Amino acid sequence: MTLRRLGLSLLVLAAAAAPAGAGERAAAPGANVESVVGFATRLSPELAASILDADAAAHRVGAAGVQPDPTFTLQAWDVNSKGVGQPWIGQRWIGLEQTVRLWGKTDLEKGVAAAEADAARHGSHAVELDLVARVKTVYAQYNAAHRAVELAISLRQRLEEVAELLRLRYGASSVNQQEVIKAELEAANAAADVVRREGEEKSAVARLNALIGRQAQAPLAAPKGFPALKARLTLASVQEMARSYNPQLAATHARVRSATGTKELTDLNYYPDVTVGATYVQRPVGQDSGQFLIGFKVPLQYEAKDAEQRVASASLGAAEARNDALRIRLDGEVAEAWFRLEAIRKALKIFEHRQLPPARLSVETAQKGFDAGAADLATLLETERRLRAVELELLALRVEEQSRFADLERLAGGSL
Template sequence: MTAATALLLTGAVAGAAEVDAEISRLIETARRMNPEIQVMALDADAAASRVGSAGALDDPKFKTELMIPRSTPGYLPGRRAEEELYQIRQMIPLWGKRELKRDIAEWDSRKARASQAEVENQIGYRVKVAYAEYHAAHLAADETRGLLGTMSRLAELARVRYAQGPGKQQDITGASAERGTLMAELARMEADRRRAQVRLNGLLARAPDTPLPSKPQPRAVPAIGTRSVEALLDRAMLDYPAIRVQQARIQSADTSRRLVDRNWYPDVELGVGAVRRDGRFEAYQAMIELNIPLQVDRRRAEQREAAAMTGSARAKLDQLRLEVTTELHEAHAMLGALRERKRILREVSLPQARIGVESAMRGYELAREEVSGVLLAQQTLRRAIVEFVNVTFEEQVRLAEIERLIGGEL
């Protein structure tokens, strides 16, 4: 390997690392500032706080009764109570119901955390796509400016030749018309760049006109052929936040079903009391109270509901896994195809089209080529540029999709 080649490779690696670091900073900013993520974080904190109170005993109840005889010979209450009753009662769930309630709260907390991770994952994906749109608009605008310079040069040559005699008026109009078309396209691309800037800053909860990198570059795309789709699927099944959300939902529903089954068993309420007569405590009480689960229809309906909720959660997980498998296979295949298309455009189509434009321009300068030939070569180059920009953008989107599905960087 020559020193020049080594220097180029080192610069490419450093540039790719800088781009990845820039996007990582944008994603980290979105995670800290995006209101949607903040809402999910607060919901997760609330769910975690509920774990501590789940399964706790209810507050005890205090009860007092006064027995006041009526006055004689009237019917109004007497002046003092003959008997006073004081009681304290505590309901105590049995059969592990409190533990099951704590388990439900714990799974709900895990589900909330996974939901927060899913929102962060989606925001990260949207940041990557918005950045890719921003880069694509920049790339298209830069290439269009180059084409516009060529058409300006052609229009000037056509005017000179027409002024000197051998030129044609339609050469000037043809070159000028093409130049106007490129100017209109450039204005549209600037609008696209501005829209991508606004969208990206919106994801970061920043002002719409906050500056972004003036020379954005696409992220380096790993060689997808070295990453088997099966290995990516294994990562997705473990790390995709939406799958973890559904798994936590299944566990919560299943634990709720077990709690409903335990509701067939009675709970107990314990109590103690004291009886006071004529200012003296003369008797004490000990109480035990059981609820009788006689409402069979209600409990069977609750069991059917809990079983249906558990089955629904499992079916949703199966559907989600199927969708992830399909989307990951599709993105994997398309990313490989896009990589090859981009290589052909970069190494064959674009260089040949640029050579064609320069050759046609030299031919027109030497009066060996007509304006129509230059315009045809320029339009061929323009189509190649448009396809290259589209393929570059689509490649970045597919990369972001794979990373969204596997829940991390590729």
Template sequence: MRSVTATQALAMLLALAMMGSAIAQETLPGRTVESLLDYAKSSNPEYASMRLEAEAASERVYPAGALPDPVLRTELQNVTNFGAESGTSFNLLPSRVGSTKYTVMQSLPFWGKRDLKREAAEAEAQAAQGKAGLTWTEQAARIKTAYAQYFAVARLIRLNQEVIDLIDRMERISQARYAGGLAPQQDAIRAQVERTSMRNELIQMETEHHHARARLNALLARPAQSSLADPEQLRPVPIPAKLDYTTLEDRLRGRNPQLFTDDAKIRAAEKNRDLTYRNRYPDFTVGVSPIQTRSRVNEWELMFELNIPLQQESRRSQEREAEKMLDAAKARKDATANQLLADLSENLSGIDAARRMEQLAQTSLLPQAELTFKAALAGYETGKVDFATLLDAQRQIRKAKQDVIKAQAEQQGRLADIERLIGEEL
């Protein structure tokens, strides 16, 4: 059997380490925003709490329309056995007193009240479901925006490192020209100063990258220092035809969880108002009473009871309160809709502006800046352009690329807000 050399063993270990790193990257969330959303949907405690509250609210529907528990009343009459045979005295045993009356009573609300209570509880359960949906859309929007920032910072760090490599090349050219007496030493020093400035900016970006990772981990309910996979790509931005305001307005009115919640609250207020008006009519109690004398039952009684709604002024106040609560719920929905539509218009304008800025930077600013740099570099090597012009051309390239990255992140943030408003993915 051929022996394995130390070099081969080292190569095998490196290959295994790289394979393990690749597998770890695959299992960690963060490669795409979808992986983060899937993770958050199953682990975010705020969304879980709202979902559980919605489930709890749905369990209130049946009890709201159920009859109240019946009541059993036992009455011992003539417990002193007055007038009975001699030798009998005070006693609490049903067979040893004058008579015992057992009454079973059941309260019966006026017709329609149970249905109104159940329907109000159903509306409140739907409102709780809407709040859970609202919580998730808000959490999803935060995750999408945080991921866009995380992606942008990672790309800016890469760009910064590329610029540092470019400045190193420029420094080597300046040193070669200085050694040949074709350029002053100041050019090499300026290149070193520029590189130091870029490294300082790189430190700030790395700090921002750490903060972006901590924000994402917080949204995922993970420890702040937990690792995330390197971001690979952003979601595609829909074409302008899919970002029509009128179409999105209809989707917002039909799918927005906040409006869904307000609608459910309006229905609950309507049912509570109808129930308040129904309280003008009495509720009933019926009962049956077997009467035991000594050891046998020899009498039966029936009982019917109703409350008399005499406190009309109190009920009128309750009715006015219910009407005002309904009006308030409707006004709240109108205010919410107006604000949501204003936010939609603002975000559509913002995403359009960011798209045009990205197109302008990619199709005009960046090509022009690259041509300017190439011309400045060639001119500097031949002594026709000074080093300050070369540095300025390099900065224009960097700014154009930064503008592209920032515009992409801005579009992703606006897209996340639009999806939050319409309550679904575009």
């Protein structure tokens, strides 16, 4: 799975370096969050680097826990200025020596390497989850910016219609020049706001493209709205999921296993490795013979080995402490994100059911009254501002909801 993801990342990275063509424009992401996330997981150089690191750590497992290479020896006796013997009548010793690591040291080394590979793999998964959470947050900002442009254009059109109506009424009714000027100023402000909102949308496009590994000016499809989120979440269920699937916590578990294996290896340093060998002796005169050897290093440097044990013990304690600290912090971060999400959703309901309908009704009533000459310009403009403020606040709350939900998914280790 890792190699397949890596291959896809490298292939698409190479393709991303080429100029965007008509085919890419036709298949531009952005219509929904899934399309953007898909591009991010394929194009992100940061994610590709983490996958390579995990792949390198996985390959180190194959190099760990192996016995040393054997040593081949060739000895020639009776060597003089003319060569070996007179000529080549001296003894020749042909031997092979092998150091054997006993006491389970090789299995421990392989276990340590496997634990480090697991930590790297979980670290790569954490990078991916963090990338996806950031992409979802920025996509929500892009979605809100696109919607804000639509709202700004709608407001500009309404105010331009009001200004045009006042210009037609000027001189033929009680409309004075100050009202016409005020309406024209409001329409101009609305037009300027459209330009500013369009700039914010382009900025969001550039930010999103950079995050998913595309050129800043690469086209994005128009978003189709905020993605639907799971409505019912319990704090206990999300915390339990985080304890089981959070990749950072899993990586600290793996580092505890690695530190435990390293500590056990240092305990075995007092047990020496054994060297065995055999030599075949060729004699110029008489019968050939052989000899065998066995040897081991005498572990006299106890101070160094004691120091290694103390280092390994301290490292194991530190790994366990980090694991406990991360578990406690993870529970707190999940609770914080969950309570903020709940508060945002309650605020959204208030704005959607208690502020947005009255604000829209107020604008409709003021517009009808203004068209009939029963309401003044100030009342109409005030209702428009109030509706505009509610709509923008709703967009901000939507972005915050999407961001907090993405944080919960990142902490939980996957989709909720």
